[in-house]
Amino acid sequence: MKMQRSIPGERGKAIARASAITAVAALSIGSLVGCTPSSDGSGGGTSDTLKVLIAQPQEGAGQILKEEFEKKTGKTVDVTVVPYDQIQTKALLDVQSGTNQFDVIQYWYTSVGALADGGALQDITDYVDSDEEIDKADFLTNIFDAYTQYDGKTYGLPIDGDAHVLFYNKEIFERNGVEPPATWSEYLQVEKTITENEKEDGVYGAAELGAKNAFNIGSTFFNRLATFSDGPIDSEMPDLTSDAALDAAQAMLDAAPYALPSPLEIGFEQALPQFLAGNVGMMEFWTDLGTFAQDPSQSKIVDKWGVVPLPVGPEGRIATALDAGWAIGISPSASNEELAKDFIKFASSPEMNEQLITTTGSGVDPIRTSTLEGEAYKAFAPEVSEVAAQVLPNAQPWPTSPDAPEMISALNDNLALMLQGNLTPQEAMQKTQEAWEAI
Amino acid sequence: MANVTSERPGAARVTRSSGRRSSPSGSFRAGRRLGWLMLAPVVIAVLVIAAYPLVYTLAASFSESTLGRPFQEWIGFDGFVEVFTDPAQFATLWRSLVFAIPSATLALVVGFFVALSLDVAVKSGKVVRVLLLLPLMTPPVMAGVIWKLMYAPTGGLFNNLLNGTTLVTEPVLFLGTSPSAMISLIVVDVWQWAPFCVLLIYAALQTLPTEVYEAAQIDGAGVFRTFGSITFPLIQVSLITVFLLKVVLSFKVFDLVFIMTAGGPGLDTTVASFSIYKTALQEFNLGTAAVQTIAFLVLVTIVITPISIYRSRLQKSEG
Numbered sequence: 183m184k185m186q187r188s189i190p191g192e193r194g195k196a197i198a199r200a201s202a203i204t205a206v207a208a209l210s211i212g213s214l215v216g217c218t219p220s221s222d223g224s225g226g227g228t229s230d231t232l233k234v235l236i237a238q239p240q241e242g243a244g245q246i247l248k249e250e251f252e253k254k255t256g257k258t259v260d261v262t263v264v265p266y267d268q269i270q271t272k273a274l275l276d277v278q279s280g281t282n283q284f285d286v287i288q289y290w291y292t293s294v295g296a297l298a299d300g301g302a303l304q305d306i307t308d309y310v311d312s313d314e315e316i317d318k319a320d321f322l323t324n325i326f327d328a329y330t331q332y333d334g335k336t337y338g339l340p341i342d343g344d345a346h347v348l349f350y351n352k353e354i355f356e357r358n359g360v361e362p363p364a365t366w367s368e369y370l371q372v373e374k375t376i377t378e379n380e381k382e383d384g385v386y387g388a389a390e391l392g393a394k395n396a397f398n399i400g401s402t403f404f405n406r407l408a409t410f411s412d413g414p415i416d417s418e419m420p421d422l423t424s425d426a427a428l429d430a431a432q433a434m435l436d437a438a439p440y441a442l443p444s445p446l447e448i449g450f451e452q453a454l455p456q457f458l459a460g461n462v463g464m465m466e467f468w469t470d471l472g473t474f475a476q477d478p479s480q481s482k483i484v485d486k487w488g489v490v491p492l493p494v495g496p497e498g499r500i501a502t503a504l505d506a507g508w509a510i511g512i513s514p515s516a517s518n519e520e521l522a523k524d525f526i527k528f529a530s531s532p533e534m535n536e537q538l539i540t541t542t543g544s545g546v547d548p549i550r551t552s553t554l555e556g557e558a559y560k561a562f563a564p565e566v567s568e569v570a571a572q573v574l575p576n577a578q579p580w581p582t583s584p585d586a587p588e589m590i591s592a593l594n595d596n597l598a599l600m601l602q603g604n605l606t607p608q609e610a611m612q613k614t615q616e617a618w619e620a621i
Numbered sequence: 622m623a624n625v626t627s628e629r630p631g632a633a634r635v636t637r638s639s640g641r642r643s644s645p646s647g648s649f650r651a652g653r654r655l656g657w658l659m660l661a662p663v664v665i666a667v668l669v670i671a672a673y674p675l676v677y678t679l680a681a682s683f684s685e686s687t688l689g690r691p692f693q694e695w696i697g698f699d700g701f702v703e704v705f706t707d708p709a710q711f712a713t714l715w716r717s718l719v720f721a722i723p724s725a726t727l728a729l730v731v732g733f734f735v736a737l738s739l740d741v742a743v744k745s746g747k748v749v750r751v752l753l754l755l756p757l758m759t760p761p762v763m764a765g766v767i768w769k770l771m772y773a774p775t776g777g778l779f780n781n782l783l784n785g786t787t788l789v790t791e792p793v794l795f796l797g798t799s800p801s802a803m804i805s806l807i808v809v810d811v812w813q814w815a816p817f818c819v820l821l822i823y824a825a826l827q828t829l830p831t832e833v834y835e836a837a838q839i840d841g842a843g844v845f846r847t848f849g850s851i852t853f854p855l856i857q858v859s860l861i862t863v864f865l866l867k868v869v870l871s872f873k874v875f876d877l878v879f880i881m882t883a884g885g886p887g888l889d890t891t892v893a894s895f896s897i898y899k900t901a902l903q904e905f906n907l908g909t910a911a912v913q914t915i916a917f918l919v920l921v922t923i924v925i926t927p928i929s930i931y932r933s934r935l936q937k938s939e940g
Binding site: 270274277299300302384393394442444446456461584587588595602604 | 690691775792798799883885886887903904
C-alpha cells in the first residue's frame, strides 16, 4: 500500500507542478491580453452601433439623444444606464479590464481629471478646437472649463450645466409672513420661523441635503462656499482655511437643527417629495425642480412655488456651485471614433441642449449662452430661466483634478462628522484641508 | 516469490516482487495522467477564484495604485505604515467588530429559540418554516430600502406609530443618531439572517437521537433538565458552527450599510467592507484599499480562529 502511494506521489507532484505552471501561464496570458487595450480596435473601426454609458439621473436625456441621433444618422445607439455614483468606476474598469464595452462615456465633471489620468477618456483637444460646428465659444466658459479641461487639454463636451438655486413655497411663506431670503443669515431666520411655527403640523422651514454623498452634503457646502466667497474658487485646491469656507460650514451647521429631520438622512430623493408635498418652506435644488413642481401628477404645489438665487454671505455675490453637472467624452478604445465624435457634438449642440432643457424630466440644464438666453427656455420655464441666467455664468466649480474623488470623499466625511456634532466647523475645515494636502 | 498485487477496485495494478520495486505499468501512468488532466480545470478554477485575487491584492498593497492606473510604483510597506498608523482605520475595524459579534450572537439566539419552538410545537409546520425563510430570501438591497423607509423620520412606519402615542414629541432619528444607527442596522441584519440560523439549527435538532429523550422521559427529567442535559450539549457543536458562519457573514455586511446609512451618521456605521468599497471605487485608491482588505482579513482571522479551534475541540471531545 505504501509502495502504491509513493510512486504516483512523486509523479503526481511533477504533474501537479506542470498543471500549476500551465494554469499560471494561462492566467498570466489571459490577464495580459485582458489588460491591454486592443490596438486594432481603437478608433479605426467603422461599427454602425455606438455604445453609450449614461448615468441614471440622465436616463431621460439619454433616451432622447439616442432617438434623435438614430433618426438623424441611421446608426444604432445602445444606451447603458448605471447608478450615478458608479459611472466613473464603470468607465475606468471598462478600459482597465480591456473589456472596451463603451464608445462614449458620460461623466460627472469632477472626475474629468481622474478619468483622463486613468486613460478612460480620449484627448479631443484638436477636434474640439478645429470643428467650427461645435461652436466652443457659445459654451458658458465656467462650465466648459470645469467640465472638460485637464492638464491644458480637452477631454469631453458639456451636456448638462447642473446648478442649485433656491426654491420656496409661496403659501408657507405667506402663512408665516416671511420673504425669500437674500442672505444666509436671513435664510436661517426664515427657516427658524417656519419650523417653530409649523413643526407640529409636519412642516419645516428648509430641507438641508446632508446625506453623506457628494451630490447632497457636498452640494450644500459648495453652495455656501460659492456665495460666501468674494471671488472665484480655485478648482484645483479650494482654500478651506479661508473665512468663506469657515462661514459656509458654520451656516450649514446653524441651519441643521431647524431643517427637515434629519439633514444627515436627507438626500435629494427624500427632500424632493417632501417639498412637492408642501411640507418644506424652501430648498436648494437643481433648476429642473421647476418643471416637477408644475406637474400635477407629482406635485401639490403647482403655481404655489417661487425661485430666487441662493442667498449670499456678507462679502459674497450672487452665484451658485456647479453641483452634479455632466459632460460626455470618448473612450480611447471607441470602436468607431468618428461616429463617437459626431455623437458628442450632437449631444452638446445648441439644438439638442434647447430640446433637452425644454423637456420635462430630462434633468438637463443650459450649458450654452445661446440656450440659457434663448426664447424657448424662457417660455418653457419663465421663473427658473430668469434666475438661472443670473447665477449660471457665475457658477463655481468643485475640484476636478485626478485627486478630486478622494478630496470630495474626505470633505463629505468631515462635513458629516460636523453635522453629527463630532467636529466644529473649524475642525472640519482644518482636517479636510490637511487631508487634501496629504493627498 | 509470489507477486503481491493491489486489489483496490478501479485502481491500476501495481506489482511488487522479491522486495524490488517495479515501475508502474504504462496503463497506470496513463490513468494517472488522465486523472491529473481532469483535475486541471479545478486547479485553474482555484487559481482564478482564490489565488489570483489574493496575489493581485497583495501586489496592489505594496504599490501606488489607482483604479485607472494600477501598479504605478513599488512603495514597499509605506501603504501599510499609512493605514496602520491611522486611528480612523482602527476605528473602522472596530466598528466591523461591533456590528459582527452582536448581530451574529443575536441571530444565533433568536434562531435557536425559533428552531426549538418549531421543533417542539410545529412538527409538520412546513408553511411556517417557509414564511420564516422569507426575510432570508429577500434581496439585501430590497431589505435595506424597505427598512430605511420604515425607519424614516418623516412618514416612516415606526415614527408614525410612535407619533400616535405620548412617548415621543420629536421624530426619532433611527438612522441619524449615534448609537441608534448601528443598533438599527443590527436589528435589520438579525431580521434577515435569523432564519438562516433557524434553518441550520432546526436541521441539527432533527438529527438528535430520540432514544436519549425517551430514556430521560422514563427517568422523569423535566423540560429544562432535558434541555440543559441533553439538547444543549448535543446541539452545541452545531450552534458553534452556525455562529462561526454567521460571524463571517456579519463581517461581510455591505448592502445594508450602503443602502441605509452610507456609513453615517458621521462615520458611525462605516464598517470595514464599506470603507474598502469607498476607498477603491469612490476614491479610486486601489493601493490603500488593498492594505485595508489585508487588515480586515487579519481581523476576521483573529476573531474566527479561536471559535474554530473551540468548535474542533468540542467535536473531538464528543467524538
